[in-house]
Amino acid sequence: MENWQIVWEARDSLISGLFTTIEIFLIGSVLAFLLGCLVVYLLEQAGPWLRRALRVAIDLMRTLPFLIFAYLLYYGLPSLGVRLDAWTAGLIALVIYHGAYFAEMLRGARLVMPAGGVEAARACGFHGFTLFRRILLPQLLIRVRPLIGNQLIYCLKDTAFLTIITVNELTAAANSIQAIYFIPMEAFVAVIGLYWMVSIVIELLVKWAGRFGRKRGFDHV
Amino acid sequence: MSEVPVVSLEGVSKSFNGVEVLRDIHLEVARGEVVSVLGASGSGKSTMLRCINWLEQPDRGTVKINGEHIGVDAQGKQMSVRALASLRARTGMVFQSFNLWPHLTVLQNVIEAPVHVKRIPRSRAVEEALALLDKVGMGHKRDAYPYTLSGGQKQRVAIARALAMAPEVLLFDEPTSALDPELVGEVLAVMRALSLDGYTMVVVTHEMEFARAVSDQVVFLDKGKLIERAPPERFFTAPESERVQRFLATHR
Numbered sequence: 001m002e003n004w005q006i007v008w009e010a011r012d013s014l015i016s017g018l019f020t021t022i023e024i025f026l027i028g029s030v031l032a033f034l035l036g037c038l039v040v041y042l043l044e045q046a047g048p049w050l051r052r053a054l055r056v057a058i059d060l061m062r063t064l065p066f067l068i069f070a071y072l073l074y075y076g077l078p079s080l081g082v083r084l085d086a087w088t089a090g091l092i093a094l095v096i097y098h099g100a101y102f103a104e105m106l107r108g109a110r111l112v113m114p115a116g117g118v119e120a121a122r123a124c125g126f127h128g129f130t131l132f133r134r135i136l137l138p139q140l141l142i143r144v145r146p147l148i149g150n151q152l153i154y155c156l157k158d159t160a161f162l163t164i165i166t167v168n169e170l171t172a173a174a175n176s177i178q179a180i181y182f183i184p185m186e187a188f189v190a191v192i193g194l195y196w197m198v199s200i201v202i203e204l205l206v207k208w209a210g211r212f213g214r215k216r217g218f219d220h221v
Numbered sequence: 222m223s224e225v226p227v228v229s230l231e232g233v234s235k236s237f238n239g240v241e242v243l244r245d246i247h248l249e250v251a252r253g254e255v256v257s258v259l260g261a262s263g264s265g266k267s268t269m270l271r272c273i274n275w276l277e278q279p280d281r282g283t284v285k286i287n288g289e290h291i292g293v294d295a296q297g298k299q300m301s302v303r304a305l306a307s308l309r310a311r312t313g314m315v316f317q318s319f320n321l322w323p324h325l326t327v328l329q330n331v332i333e334a335p336v337h338v339k340r341i342p343r344s345r346a347v348e349e350a351l352a353l354l355d356k357v358g359m360g361h362k363r364d365a366y367p368y369t370l371s372g373g374q375k376q377r378v379a380i381a382r383a384l385a386m387a388p389e390v391l392l393f394d395e396p397t398s399a400l401d402p403e404l405v406g407e408v409l410a411v412m413r414a415l416s417l418d419g420y421t422m423v424v425v426t427h428e429m430e431f432a433r434a435v436s437d438q439v440v441f442l443d444k445g446k447l448i449e450r451a452p453p454e455r456f457f458t459a460p461e462s463e464r465v466q467r468f469l470a471t472h473r
């Protein structure tokens with residue numbers, strides 16, 4: 001019981017860690033999502049060479065463990081003269097890594113999308129970014145909606161790795177509490193509860209967003 | 222003095238993977254004219270239609286909309302994507318499988334291109350769209366999503382969508398082939414009304430009755446060649462080519 005008392009006393013550092021986690025997660029996942037959209041737009045427009053390069057880049061990211069990528073940006077780049085603070089390196093890692101996943105997700109949906117809608121748009125005079133933004137992207141998003149929820153939760157969980165490159169997020173806070181007072185069980189259980197809460201909020205938001213697809217009959221096809 | 226044709230194809234040829242699908246097609250469509258395109262499956266009807274708005278790019282020949290080159294200019298230089306798109310916007314296309322945009326309501330489908338391609342004010346686009354939806358008998362479904370509509374209703378919305386761009390020519394690719402038989406009539410009725418309104422139309426179809434009653438000219442494609450062109454009375458009663466005679470004998 002006393003151990004929980006200690007966790008409660010240390011709540012300020014947990015809360016501050018939680019806010020850092022939420023902050024880096026929100027900024028990171030929004031930018032990653034936008035990056036994914038941008039990459040799919042480029043795939044749509046690009047010639048064969050750029051397309052191949054983008055595909056290779058996406059696959060490289062997806063086969064790389066996130067932690068290694070974060071290491072690379074934070075510890076590896078200084079040897080090339082690029083020195084990033086931990087928070088920035090962590091954010092960039094999240095954005096590029098999860099951007100690749102978002103891109104892959106949208107690309108997959110694009111492949112199975114019937115060609116007719118885009119053809120009708122071209123016949124009406126749509127082209128380029130307007131065609132992508134008005135006709136293609138909305139349909140892709142509705143189709144990948146269940147996957148987006150999953151990806152966001154992976155992204156949230158990957159923020160925990162950033163403790164290793166010294167970002168003071170939630171896991172780092174728990175780690176320092178358990179190290180000082182030696183109460184790993186309670187510290188980590190408390191943190192798991194907080195991750196759960198954030199995940200549940202994400203799930204609810206994604207579920208709520210799902211009504212856009214349902215209203216348009218996308219669950220029927 | 223003869224008027225410039227709304228559509229003109231001159232010596233259009235096209236191959237897919239080395240197989241010649243269109244061979245030296247010549248076709249002119251005058252303003253207000255309805256041309257029906259007949260032919261067996263695989264004879265190149267869709268490909269010819271899609272060359273008119275450059276959804277397919279011919280290997281040889283020129284295509285003009287109202288006298289203006291589409292796709293490549295008179296010197297054979299490829300047109301910019303933007304210029305091509307704005308020429309395409311002057312044609313309207315109706316597809317066999319409707320191809321409505323499923324994320325938009327009926328009304329939104331109709332105003333989408335006027336607002337985002339032509340950039341006309343939304344309020345005016347809505348006003349015009351509602352008039353068009355009434356014309357095709359779909360005004361009461363303005364806020365419905367496409368998946369709730371029957372095939373015939375979808376196709377009528379697709380026609381309104383094409384009309385909304387005030388195109389100079391309407392291109393129909395078997396607009397009733399995907400419909401249940403009892404829904405074919407409502408779509409054909411709309412198309413007949415459009416022909417009476419003076420729209421220029423090119424219609425790929427298997428509906429012989431419609432071709433006979435509505436078109437000014439009927440053309441026949443056989444293995445990528447345009448082998449017969451005649452007014453409907455002559456086409457259906459006294460076709461010159463033996464191939465057309467056989468086709469008609471099996472399509473009564």
Ligand SMILES: Nc1ncnc2c1ncn2[C@@H]1O[C@H](COP(=O)(O)OP(=O)(O)OP(=O)(O)O)[C@@H](O)[C@H]1O
Binds near residue numbers: 266
């Ligand atoms: N994108 C394509 N790639 C390869 N071959 C194609 C392509 N489009 C059409 N073809 C081929 O070209 C030929 C003509 O096709 P097209 O669709 O123009 O015929 P059609 O007269 O419209 O037939 P249908 O009545 O079945 O619609 C067919 O043999 C078809 O397989």
Ligand SMILES: [Mg+2]
Binds near residue numbers: 266267268394395
């Ligand atoms: Mg066809």
